[in-house]
Amino acid sequence: KSSSDYTTYPYSITAFLVYNFQDSNATIKKALNNAKIRQAISLSINRKTLVKNVIGDASTVSKTFVPQDLVKDAKTDKDFADESTVKNSTSYNKALAQKLWKQGLKETGIKKLSIQLLASNDEPNKPISQYLKSALEKNLDGLTVNLSNIPSKVASSRAQSGDFDLYLSGWGADFNDPISHLQIMTNNSGYNYGKYNSSTYNALVNKAQNQDANDTSARWQDMINAEKTIMKDQGITPLYQTVYSYLQNPKVKGIIHNTAGTQWNYKYAYIAK
Incomplete structure (x- = not known):
């Protein structure tokens, strides 16, 4: 990091927790399926600690499902993630987490809960899952x-x-549009492994893709509302956004970096004399 050649490049991958709404265990x-329990889980995670101390690279905390710096509002020039952030959806708030957790347990009649977190053993997923276990067990009694x-x-x-309780997953945008993320959590998506199903969310994404497809303003608002809906529901729990770091020779010019789709384009790259 202290080298003058150190460079960071954000990429539109959001890592998140998937909840199994159709879990085989009753x-x-x-x-x-209790929103307060899901909200409590999200609020128990200190994403700043996760990124700084566990992942330890240039990655950033997630505020929303759709990554930051993917696309801006054509009217206001405001980033989609900033415009659609829901208060107390991805922040760390131990006291509120414990309050919601107790309420959720009371509503469901559950006193203790044992769940399995499924994750790959690739880096950094293994230390991330270990951190999540520690944070959740520490903050949520039982x-x-x-x-x-x-x-x-x-x-x-x-x-x-569908053989999981919680699953540490992620998604990268194929193109610079919020719909690339939002569409995977609709009820008919093959990537919706946890079977999240919100009629409000489904309708908003459907409107953005169909009847409002040619109305830029209406389509943008549909996607903002869809993002807010899934975050209020805590249909999934965003954790962090991938940022890659490199040592880049300053003599190398013309490299094109994309935040979605194919990350690098070397077509116009050259080495300056």
């Missing part, structure tokens, strides 16, 4: 988090078949 299913860190192909296969 008690866990009841718990994970919660036990068992870790299952397995090879990524096996973890992905289990997630796709």
Whole structure:
């Protein structure tokens, strides 16, 4: 980091926790379908600590499902993530987390909860899952988090078949538009492994893709409202956004970096004399 050649490049990958709304265990299913319990889990995670002390690279904390610096409002020039942030959805608030947790347990009639967190054993997923276990068990009385860190192909296969309670996942945008993220959490998406299903969310994403597709202002508002809906629900829990760091020779010119899709384009790259 102290080198003058040190450079960082943000990329539109959001890492997040997936909840299994159709869990095979009736008690866990009841718990994970309770919004207060999901909100308590999110509020128990100190994302700044996670990024700084656990991941330890240039990655940034997530405020929303859609990554920051992906696209700006054509009218206001405000970033989509800034415009759609919901208070107390991805911040660290131990007191509120414990309050919501107790309320959620009372509403479901559950006194203790034991859940499994599925994640690949790739870096940095293993230390991230260890941190999540520590933070959640420390802040939420009666919660036990068992870790299952397995090879990524096996973890992905289990997630796709719904064989998990919580799953540490992520998504990168294919193009610079919020819909690239938002569309994967609709009820008919093959990537919606936890089977999150909100009629409000589904309708908003559908409007953005269909009837409002040619109305820039209405489409933008549909996507803002969809983002706010899934964050209020805590349908998934965003954790951090990937930022890569490199040592880059200052003589190398013309490299094009994209924050979505193909990250690098060397077509016009050259080395200056």
